Amino acid sequence: MLIGVNVPNFGPGTSPAVLRDWARTVEGLGFDLLMVSDHVAVTPDVAEQYPAPFYEPFTTLSWLAGVTERITLGTTVLIAPYRHPLLVARMAANLADLSGGRLVLGVGIGWARQEFAALGVEFGRRGELTDELITAVRAAWEDDGYRAGHIPIWVGGHSDGALRRVVRLGDAWHPLRQTPDGWQESLARLKKTAAEQDRPVPGLAPRVLLRLTDDPPAERRLGEGTVEQVVADLERLRADGAHAVVLDPFIGDPEETRRPEAAWHALAAVRKEFR
Numbered sequence: 001m002l003i004g005v006n007v008p009n010f011g012p013g014t015s016p017a018v019l020r021d022w023a024r025t026v027e028g029l030g031f032d033l034l035m036v037s038d039h040v041a042v043t044p045d046v047a048e049q050y051p052a053p054f055y056e057p058f059t060t061l062s063w064l065a066g067v068t069e070r071i072t073l074g075t076t077v078l079i080a081p082y083r084h085p086l087l088v089a090r091m092a093a094n095l096a097d098l099s100g101g102r103l104v105l106g107v108g109i110g111w112a113r114q115e116f117a118a119l120g121v122e123f124g125r126r127g128e129l130t131d132e133l134i135t136a137v138r139a140a141w142e143d144d145g146y147r148a149g150h151i152p153i154w155v156g157g158h159s160d161g162a163l164r165r166v167v168r169l170g171d172a173w174h175p176l177r178q179t180p181d182g183w184q185e186s187l188a189r190l191k192k193t194a195a196e197q198d199r200p201v202p203g204l205a206p207r208v209l210l211r212l213t214d215d216p217p218a219e220r221r222l223g224e225g226t227v228e229q230v231v232a233d234l235e236r237l238r239a240d241g242a243h244a245v246v247l248d249p250f251i252g253d254p255e256e257t258r259r260p261e262a263a264w265h266a267l268a269a270v271r272k273e274f275r
Contacts, residue, residue, distance in 0.1 A: 004033025011257030074104035085136035172203030
């Protein structure tokens with residue numbers, strides 16, 4: 001099972017130097033994937049959680065491709081309705097080519113209404129637009145001029161619509177920050193959806209919170225608790241068939257971006273115990 005890290009590409013402590021240090025630390029610890037998030041217009045609803053500076057993912061990953069050697073790069077997740085499908089197809093194909101095929105394209109429908117409005121995109125059509133983008137980029141990549149190779153598409157979300165989308169169009173399901181019970185319930189619905197569509201169950205590549213605690217918490221999400229609990233979660237996900245898991249060490253306070261060493265220590269502790 002591949003293990004990745006969601007690197008904060010936003011917040012008051014983020015800079016080119018910090019992003020470079022993140023990339024070299026994550027690769028040096030032996031992780032398999034380095035993934036970043038997506039926002040374009042940092043409207044008030046976005047800034048409340050992910051304040052500026054916010055480094056655009058394609059630009060950021062292109063630069064990080066040049067300061068890393070082997071780690072796979074990706075988006076977790078690209079908000080599909082924000083860009084024209086052919087623009088995404090071209091940028092993704094170029095990034096995959098320039099990085100030596102080290103790209104995973106995670107996509108989702110988005111949630112920030114003010115950002116949709118600022119970009120002139122109809123919020124109510126975001127699911128439809130996401131379906132159109134996945135279909136269009138796959139068609140574009142069949143053209144030899146894109147030099148895309150095979151770029152895996154991971155589809156985020158755990159709504160019924162998201163599950164239908166990943167079964168129909170995705171290479172892997174990429175839900176975010178679920179509880180243990182929520183993961184099992186959603187996974188059962190995914191398998192039921194695949195059976196209803198007479199299609200295979202897609203790959204499993206969840207993103208889980210990484211928050212280490214000294215004592216086991218009473219209520220928790222996957223990846224939250226003692227090192228032993230986190231390792232047990234990873235083993236559980238592997239037993240459930242996950243081919244990749246992305247650890248998300250951002251707890252929720254933008255001030256964390258000024259102190260990345262705490263996240264690095266947590267990642268190192270988990271990596272030491274799980275192989």
